[in-house]
Amino acid sequence: MTILVTIEQKAKDLKEIKKAYKPMLTWTICSTLVALAPYLHLILNIIDQKYEKLLPGAILAAIGIIYSTVVWVFIFFNGVNTKMS
Numbered sequence: 001m002t003i004l005v006t007i008e009q010k011a012k013d014l015k016e017i018k019k020a021y022k023p024m025l026t027w028t029i030c031s032t033l034v035a036l037a038p039y040l041h042l043i044l045n046i047i048d049q050k051y052e053k054l055l056p057g058a059i060l061a062a063i064g065i066i067y068s069t070v071v072w073v074f075i076f077f078n079g080v081n082t083k084m085s
Contacts (some may be wrong), residue, residue: 025075028072031068031071032072035063035067038057038063042058042060
Protein backbone atom coordinates (compact mmCIF):
# COMPACT_ATOMS: atom_id res chain seq x y z
CA MET A 1 0.00 0.00 0.00
CA THR A 2 2.78 2.46 0.81
CA ILE A 3 4.43 1.83 -2.55
CA LEU A 4 1.22 2.80 -4.35
CA VAL A 5 0.86 5.97 -2.30
CA THR A 6 4.48 6.87 -2.97
CA ILE A 7 4.05 6.44 -6.74
CA GLU A 8 0.89 8.54 -6.71
CA GLN A 9 2.61 11.20 -4.63
CA LYS A 10 5.59 11.25 -7.00
CA ALA A 11 3.27 11.66 -10.00
CA LYS A 12 1.46 14.52 -8.25
CA ASP A 13 4.76 16.19 -7.34
CA LEU A 14 6.01 15.82 -10.91
CA LYS A 15 2.86 17.53 -12.23
CA GLU A 16 3.40 20.44 -9.83
CA ILE A 17 7.03 20.80 -10.89
CA LYS A 18 6.12 20.81 -14.58
CA LYS A 19 3.39 23.39 -13.92
CA ALA A 20 5.87 25.62 -12.07
CA TYR A 21 8.33 25.59 -14.97
CA LYS A 22 5.79 26.41 -17.68
CA PRO A 23 6.17 29.96 -18.99
CA MET A 24 3.65 32.55 -17.83
CA LEU A 25 2.08 34.28 -20.82
CA THR A 26 0.56 37.17 -18.86
CA TRP A 27 3.93 38.22 -17.46
CA THR A 28 5.47 37.94 -20.92
CA ILE A 29 2.86 40.15 -22.57
CA CYS A 30 3.12 42.80 -19.83
CA SER A 31 6.92 42.88 -19.93
CA THR A 32 6.81 43.13 -23.73
CA LEU A 33 4.51 46.15 -23.55
CA VAL A 34 6.76 47.82 -20.98
CA ALA A 35 9.92 47.04 -22.97
CA LEU A 36 8.46 48.34 -26.23
CA ALA A 37 7.26 51.64 -24.74
CA PRO A 38 10.57 53.43 -25.55
CA TYR A 39 10.16 52.36 -29.18
CA LEU A 40 6.74 54.00 -29.30
CA HIS A 41 8.16 57.14 -27.68
CA LEU A 42 10.90 57.18 -30.31
CA ILE A 43 8.27 57.14 -33.06
CA LEU A 44 6.39 59.96 -31.32
CA ASN A 45 9.61 62.00 -31.00
CA ILE A 46 10.26 61.57 -34.72
CA ILE A 47 6.71 62.65 -35.58
CA ASP A 48 6.90 65.67 -33.24
CA GLN A 49 10.36 66.55 -34.63
CA LYS A 50 12.06 66.44 -31.22
CA TYR A 51 15.45 65.53 -32.59
CA GLU A 52 17.36 66.19 -29.38
CA LYS A 53 15.68 63.14 -27.81
CA LEU A 54 16.40 60.71 -30.66
CA LEU A 55 19.71 59.28 -29.44
CA PRO A 56 18.58 58.33 -25.90
CA GLY A 57 15.28 57.12 -27.32
CA ALA A 58 17.01 54.97 -29.92
CA ILE A 59 19.29 53.42 -27.30
CA LEU A 60 16.38 52.60 -25.00
CA ALA A 61 14.30 51.31 -27.91
CA ALA A 62 17.12 48.99 -29.01
CA ILE A 63 17.48 47.60 -25.49
CA GLY A 64 13.71 47.05 -25.25
CA ILE A 65 13.50 45.30 -28.61
CA ILE A 66 16.43 43.02 -27.75
CA TYR A 67 14.90 42.22 -24.36
CA SER A 68 11.49 41.44 -25.88
CA THR A 69 13.06 39.22 -28.52
CA VAL A 70 15.02 37.25 -25.95
CA VAL A 71 11.96 36.81 -23.73
CA TRP A 72 9.75 35.57 -26.59
CA VAL A 73 12.45 33.22 -27.91
CA PHE A 74 12.71 31.76 -24.41
CA ILE A 75 8.92 31.37 -24.20
CA PHE A 76 8.67 29.61 -27.55
CA PHE A 77 11.69 27.43 -26.84
CA ASN A 78 10.39 26.51 -23.39
CA GLY A 79 6.90 25.88 -24.81
CA VAL A 80 8.26 23.42 -27.37
CA ASN A 81 10.23 21.62 -24.68
CA THR A 82 7.22 21.30 -22.34
CA LYS A 83 5.05 19.92 -25.16
CA MET A 84 7.71 17.35 -26.08
CA SER A 85 7.99 15.98 -22.55
